[in-house]
Amino acid sequence: MSLELKNIEKKIGIDTHIYPTNLKLEKNTINVLLGSTLAGKTTLMQIMAGLDKPTSGQIWFNQKNVTGKKVQSRNCSMVYQQFINYPNYTVFENIASPLMITGVKTDEIKQRVGKVAELLKLSAMLNKKPDELSGGQQQRTALARALVKDSDLILLDEPLANLDFKLREELREELPKLFEDRDCIVVYATTEPSDALMIGGNTATLLEGKVIQYGKTLEVYNKPDNLISAKVFSDPPMNIAEVKKSGDICKLNDNSVQWKPSTKIKDGIYKIGIRPHNITTYKEGNNSVEINGKVQISELSGSESLIHFTNGNLNWVSLSNGIQQKNVGENTKLYMNTDEFLYFDQNNRLVNNG
Amino acid sequence: MNKTINQKAWLFVIPVFVLVAFNAAIPLMTVVNYSFQETFGNNVFAWEGTRWFKQILLSERFHAALGRQIAFTFIILLIQIPLGIGIALTMPKKGWGVPVCLILMSMPLLIPWNVVGAMWNIFALPDIGFLGYTLNAIGFDYNFTQQPGDAWFTTILMDVWHWTSLVVLLSYAGLNSIQPAYYQAAEIDGASRWATFRYIELPKMKKVLTLAILLRFMDSFMIYTEPFVLTGGGPGNTTAFLSIDLVKMALGQFDLGPAAAMSLIYFFIVLLVCWVFYNLMMKNEAQS
Numbered sequence: 001m002s003l004e005l006k007n008i009e010k011k012i013g014i015d016t017h018i019y020p021t022n023l024k025l026e027k028n029t030i031n032v033l034l035g036s037t038l039a040g041k042t043t044l045m046q047i048m049a050g051l052d053k054p055t056s057g058q059i060w061f062n063q064k065n066v067t068g069k070k071v072q073s074r075n076c077s078m079v080y081q082q083f084i085n086y087p088n089y090t091v092f093e094n095i096a097s098p099l100m101i102t103g104v105k106t107d108e109i110k111q112r113v114g115k116v117a118e119l120l121k122l123s124a125m126l127n128k129k130p131d132e133l134s135g136g137q138q139q140r141t142a143l144a145r146a147l148v149k150d151s152d153l154i155l156l157d158e159p160l161a162n163l164d165f166k167l168r169e170e171l172r173e174e175l176p177k178l179f180e181d182r183d184c185i186v187v188y189a190t191t192e193p194s195d196a197l198m199i200g201g202n203t204a205t206l207l208e209g210k211v212i213q214y215g216k217t218l219e220v221y222n223k224p225d226n227l228i229s230a231k232v233f234s235d236p237p238m239n240i241a242e243v244k245k246s247g248d249i250c251k252l253n254d255n256s257v258q259w260k261p262s263t264k265i266k267d268g269i270y271k272i273g274i275r276p277h278n279i280t281t282y283k284e285g286n287n288s289v290e291i292n293g294k295v296q297i298s299e300l301s302g303s304e305s306l307i308h309f310t311n312g313n314l315n316w317v318s319l320s321n322g323i324q325q326k327n328v329g330e331n332t333k334l335y336m337n338t339d340e341f342l343y344f345d346q347n348n349r350l351v352n353n354g
Numbered sequence: 355m356n357k358t359i360n361q362k363a364w365l366f367v368i369p370v371f372v373l374v375a376f377n378a379a380i381p382l383m384t385v386v387n388y389s390f391q392e393t394f395g396n397n398v399f400a401w402e403g404t405r406w407f408k409q410i411l412l413s414e415r416f417h418a419a420l421g422r423q424i425a426f427t428f429i430i431l432l433i434q435i436p437l438g439i440g441i442a443l444t445m446p447k448k449g450w451g452v453p454v455c456l457i458l459m460s461m462p463l464l465i466p467w468n469v470v471g472a473m474w475n476i477f478a479l480p481d482i483g484f485l486g487y488t489l490n491a492i493g494f495d496y497n498f499t500q501q502p503g504d505a506w507f508t509t510i511l512m513d514v515w516h517w518t519s520l521v522v523l524l525s526y527a528g529l530n531s532i533q534p535a536y537y538q539a540a541e542i543d544g545a546s547r548w549a550t551f552r553y554i555e556l557p558k559m560k561k562v563l564t565l566a567i568l569l570r571f572m573d574s575f576m577i578y579t580e581p582f583v584l585t586g587g588g589p590g591n592t593t594a595f596l597s598i599d600l601v602k603m604a605l606g607q608f609d610l611g612p613a614a615a616m617s618l619i620y621f622f623i624v625l626l627v628c629w630v631f632y633n634l635m636m637k638n639e640a641q642s
Contacts, residue, residue, distance in 0.1 A: 051538050072544040080535040088557040098543045145543075 001027035001062055001152060003048060003185050008057035010043055010209075017043045019210045020057065025185050025202075030176060032196040032217065033189040035206030035232055041189035044206075045155045048187060050074050061152070076153035077146035081161045083138035085130040085145075091117075092126040095144045116144045119178065136167035147178065154179070156188045160195070172198055193235040197221065205232040227348040230273045236306065236317050239274040243343075254312040259289040259338045263352040270351065273342040279318035281307070281326075285337040291316075293334055298326040309334070388614035406615035416616060418591070419599040420623075426506075426595055427574045430513050434570060435563070437514070438521025442529055443551075445522070456526075459519040467516075471583025474512040478584075498585065502592035505585050509593055512580060517570060524566045528559035564635050568628065575624055596620055 003025040010018035018040045025031050033041045046052035047059065050071040058067045066074060077098070085094045093100075095113045104112075117123045120140040130138050139159060146154055156175075160168045176199050179186045188199060196203045196217055203221075204214040205228075213220050213229040224230035231238055242253050246267045251258040278284075279291070293309030293316060300306070305324040309316050309332065318334055326332055343352045389406055391399040410416050445455045462470070480486035480497045489496040498504040532555065540550045556563075578597040581587065587594035587602065594602065600620065604613035 046538075049538075049542065051541060071541050076542065078539065078542050080539070082533055082535050084533070084535050084539045086553050086557075089553065097545075101544045101549075142539075 001183070001185065002060075003153060004060040005044075005048070006058045006060060008044075008047060008054045008059065010040075010047065010052070011055045017209055018047070018054070021211050023204065023211060023214060025187065027185060028183065030179055030186040030188060030199055030201030032199055032201060032203040033187060033206055034191075034193060034196045034203050036191055038208070039206040039232075040209040041206060042157055043209075045078070045157055045187060045189060048153065049076050049078055049155055074153070075149070075151050076155065077149050077151040078155040078157065079139070079142050079146050079159045081158040083130070083135060083142055083162065085138060085141050087130060090127050090129055091122055091133070091141050094130065094141050095122075095126075095148050098145060098149045112148055113144075116148045119147070120144045134167075136163055136171065139163060139171070143178070147182075150182075150184075152184055154182075154184055154186045156186065158189055158191065161191070175199060176201075193221075193233050196233070203233070205229045207232055223350060224273075224342065225350060227271060227273060227344045227350075230342060230344075230350075234273075234275055236276045236319060239276065239279065239316050241272055241274075241314055243270050243272050244268075245270060252312075252314075256312055257289055257291050257336070259287070259336075261341070261343070261352075262287055262339045263343070265343055265351050269346065271344045271348070273344065274336060275340065276306070276317045276319035278337045278340040279316060279334050280320040280337075281305070281318070281324045281332070281334055282320065283335045285339050287338045288335040289338050291334050291336055293318075293332055295326045295328055295330045295332055298324075298328065307332075307334070385614045385617055388610045389618055390611075392611050402611060406611045407619070410612055410616045410619060415591075415599070416619075419594060419596050422592075422594065423575060423596045426510070426513075426577070427571060429510055430517070430574050431567065431570055433510070433514050434518045434521050435567060438518050438566065439525045439559070439563075441518070441522045442525035443555075445526055447530065456523070459522050459526075462516050462519050463523075465516075467579035468583050470512065470516050471580040474508065474515075474580075475584050478508045500589050502589055505589060505593045509581050509584060512584060513574065513577070516580065517573065521566045521570065524562040525559055528562035529555060532558045560638075564631075568631055568635075571631070572624065572628065575627070 005021055005023040007020045007022060008018060009016070009020045021044070033039075033044060035041055043052065047054050050059075050066070050069055053068055058065055060066065061074070085091075086097060089097065092113055095116060096109050099109045099112065113126075114123070117126055120143055122137065122140055122144060125133060125137060130141060133141065139162075143159065146156075159175075160171055163171065172195065175188075186201075188195075190196060200217050202215060203217040205212040205220060205224075207228055212232060213225045220229065221233055224233060227240070231240075243250050244253065245261065245265060248260055249258055250261045250270075291311055293307075293311045295307060295309050296315070297308040298305065300323060303322060305320045305322065305326075307318045307320070307324065307326055309318065341352075342350060345351050390402060390404070392402045393399050441459075446452055465473075475483075477483045478486045478498050480490055480499075486496055486498070495501075496504050498508040536554050536558075537550065540554055545553070576597055577595060578601070581593050581595060582598055582601075585593045587598040591599070597620075600613060600616055603609050603616065
């Protein structure tokens with residue numbers, strides 16, 4: 001089983017929503033589409049589902065061309081950001097609806113719905129109507145409806161975006177387990193890099209209708225092909241600075257920081273990408289280097305401290321563990337872990353590959 | 355704790371009391387007053403007790419008018435609600451068609467009621483009216499001023515023309531508030547067009563439709579101006595609905611006592627139906 005997009009392009013009027021895209025999703029994988037709003041995640045999913053037709057290109061499913069085939073005749077299901085359930089059906093009927101339409105026997109429906117409901121902790125509310133449920137339970141119902149069908153393709157379009165923080169965390173942990181022993185391809189769209197890391201599988205980074213990079217989630221995270229992919233896959237945003245390398249030494253343009261790069265790269269001018277958690281108020285790794293900064297914003301997020309600071313005329317973001325209180329305007333010393341630096345050449349391609 | 359007494363608050367409440375008194379309570383009480391008495395003018399009144407109420411409730415004329423009224427309201431609801439939903443379903447959801455349709459739909463609602471009556475009167479005249487002439491030219495023996503069936507047909511057609519738009523606009527608003535994801539979900543489930551309508555659109559439109567039915571019930575049950583201008587209640591009494599009959603009795607025959615009793619009964623029927631309807635609606639709401 002595999003889903004293959006071959007040169008898929010989508011234009012509406014003169015606007016290009018999806019630039020020619022090639023993507024091959026394999027059986028039993030979870031694939032994350034990561035990108036900000038308007039990156040084309042939803043359009044791509046609708047094309048995969050057959051709800052929307054590509055302007056050009058082909059979709060192949062199981063080595064068969066399914067371009068233009070209607071959604072009803074494909075075996076797929078979809079969960080949306082909004083909690084979509086049939087309003088005057090009970091939870092049981094909602095979950096059973098795809099089975100009832102295809103004419104599955106009553107006994108089998110009961111058994112399958114019961115199983116899925118248990119998996120999603122809905123057994124106690126099978127007789128309730130959707131609007132008697134909490135948001136989390138409504139979304140669980142929608143998920144159950146997607147799972148009960150044994151679809152070949154399950155599309156999840158930002159399913160957690162409308163849930164509050166706690167429910168989101170809870171459901172996010174459960175999600176990968178739900179798909180573990182299923183014979184299907186899962187596509188999960190999200191704007192949150194942390195979602196992608198948590199879910200694992202494969203990730204495709206998207207920007208403005210283009211798939212920037214597709215690969216194993218951790219590989220895409222650790223070795224982004226290029227600067228754009230790195231930026232998409234970083235939250236808080238990645239720090240980017242121009243550096244010059246000559247001889248053994250690398251330094252920031254204004255000479256304020258110097259270090260010895262831990263990988264071999266040619267002399268020249270590069271852009272470096274530093275993830276916020278690699279700039280900390282304490283030393284980390286064997287090759288850390290000091291940077292002086294003037295604190296602009298200092299905020300706590302959970303048990304982490306986010307410090308925005310300036311160095312020369314550049315703005316930096318750092319993320320340290322624990323509670324690190326700094327005063328605004330204060331001059332402070334931070335440490336950058338040079339082992340984790342990503343070096344990009346003039347064409348924004350990653351050079352320290354390995 | 356001592357309550358502070360602030361009599362100034364009355365200043366804010368009194369205008370409402372005065373207004374309500376003049377436009378509702380006092381007129382209503384005069385009607386109540388008339389309904390229990392007999393008068394021959396000159397401000398001379400004689401107590402009659404419940405005689406007028408008994409007379410109205412037992413009169414065949416009232417039964418006939420009430421029967422016509424119920425039939426009329428029932429027929430127009432039966433036509434306007436499904437037709438309104440149907441039109442709303444076929445209206446475009448985006449593009450230049452939306453404003454065009456909305457404006458076209460609101461046109462009939464903007465025309466004064468007596469103008470609607472006059473328009474349809476002329477339109478349906480068998481000798482010069484476009485509708486009447488055409489129907490006769492293609493072989494129908496159509497004359498709404500003389501044949502009761504034709505008079506009913508014309509009155510209903512006029513009301514459908516005038517008021518279906520209201521149902522359309524309300525349904526359209528209801529339909530537009532359904533997120534596109536619902537339709538996609540139904541499509542993915544493989545639901546038919548009918549199932550989509552039955553299980554998504556109709557439940558989502560429930561609130562606006564209840565409102566539409568309630569509004570259309572009240573308006574059509576109290577209809578006066580349009581049939582008055584169109585048929586004047588005729589031929590004979592065949593299109594004399596409750597309000598037309600009431601005005602005939604009160605102003606035509608000057609039977610103030612019975613007319614007052616009749617308007618009170620009329621008022622209570624409307625109130626009762628609305629109350630029952632409202633309660634059913636609320637009960638439904640509480641269940642879901």
